[in-house]
Ligand SMILES: O=C(O)CCC(=O)C(=O)O
């Protein structure tokens with residue numbers, strides 16, 4: 001699926017390090033475990049670790065107050081100094097961390113080109129399932145967590161989903177026979193998909209699910225070199241095959257999905273940075289969105305999962321609409337809001353669980369990727385799915401039982417103004433990755449400037465975006481640390497929805 005993964009966990013770790021005294025940076029395993037325990041809530045994780053540390057210090061009879069005051073001050077300094085003051089030349093790690101232990105940014109001049117080919121992935125260390133690396137804390141450790149925490153809220157019907165999130169849920173979207181045919185077709189396809197692998201500190205980890213990218217029409221795939229790059233970026237920098245074309249049941253499903261998405265989008269306000277161009281297949285009914293690519297995921301059994309992430313925006317741009325079709329066994333789709341820095345402490349992040357049954361469509365509307373992270377959490381048990389139709393006779397017999405599998409197809413629109421050839425390169429020579437500034441670091445910077453007399457208008461408070469090097473994901477963690485703020489005007493992006501007003 002290309003969007004889960006290292007940079008998210010990595011960013012969380014770097015953020016966590018930035019909130020803690022340097023002495024914590026040597027125990028990454030503990031940091032990872034506490035992050036897992038808090039489901040990625042960095043502030044809560046920092047609170048737990050500081051409390052544990054405090055308790056240990058208390059036992060050793062040292063002056064806690066002075067230590068905590070010092071660490072507080074250090075945290076503040078790091079936070080403020082880590083926000084960039086210009087759009088170039090700062091490392092991403094400096095931004096989020098300043099003390100990220102093992103992903104030391106290279107200096108501007110010292111960056112040497114690195115290759116990130118799949119066939120060069122060092123294999124001396126065993127590949128770990130990510131969930132094994134991110135193993136939960138034993139119960140006695142979680143007993144130390146006393147930070148306030150809201151229990152997950154289950155959104156069991158479409159109107160609850162609409163009420164609480166920027167997503168909509170649509171049930172029974174495809175004709176039942178088509179849903180089943182597509183399920184079987186994708187299960188067959190999934191036998192060739194691979195698990196996403198990347199470097200997390202000194203370990204090569206893999207996602208506990210398989211995925212692949214599909215293109216709708218050959219014309220969409222553009223020239224070979226550009227698409228080689230885009231599929232690379234999709235699979236976290238690994239060299240992979242050019243995308244496959246939509247199998248015919250996927251094309252049939254896509255036409256139905258597009259209609260549903262367009263009806264929904266017409267009801268919603270548009271964000272200024274959404275794509276505002278001609279969707280090319282206008283049917284005279286005010287078509288504003290079309291799908292030209294799809295990422296497909298396969299989850300086998302209850303432990304098939306994907307960790308918290310927001311989807312990479314590199315080719316889909318800001319405020320994307322992503323239509324996510326679920327087939328097979330019902331799984332929970334978990335959404336968790338990211339609380340911006342200026343609201344931390346004022347309100348707690350809420351986690352929402354949306355059960356996604358067979359043949360349902362969850363549309364992640366504009367702002368979902370900017371405000372929420374999402375995941376498919378592993379379970380202890382899942383329902384068995386009984387396909388209502390038998391497999392199409394033209395498909396070879398499956399060698400496994402599909403009853404515990406879930407297929408997910410996320411239909412996406414790759415924007416022409418985010419064509420691979422226009423994506424900034426880092427010093428490793430690789431395409432950078434576009435990510436939203438979910439925490440509002442850029443806003444903090446504006447706020448700091450405004451304290452010095454700079455402007456603070458509501459437009460400056462909208463989400464910012466970074467282009468960041470992610471080459472280290474496939475290169476034993478050795479990226480160049482490059483990042484820069486996205487500047488849509490200077491980069492010539494658009495047209496935007498705001499151009500249509
Ligand atoms: O399987 C799902 O519902 C989510 C997949 C996903 O998050 C992705 O493809 O980015």
Ligand SMILES: [Fe+2]
Nearest residue numbers: 003310311374
């Ligand atoms: Fe995703």
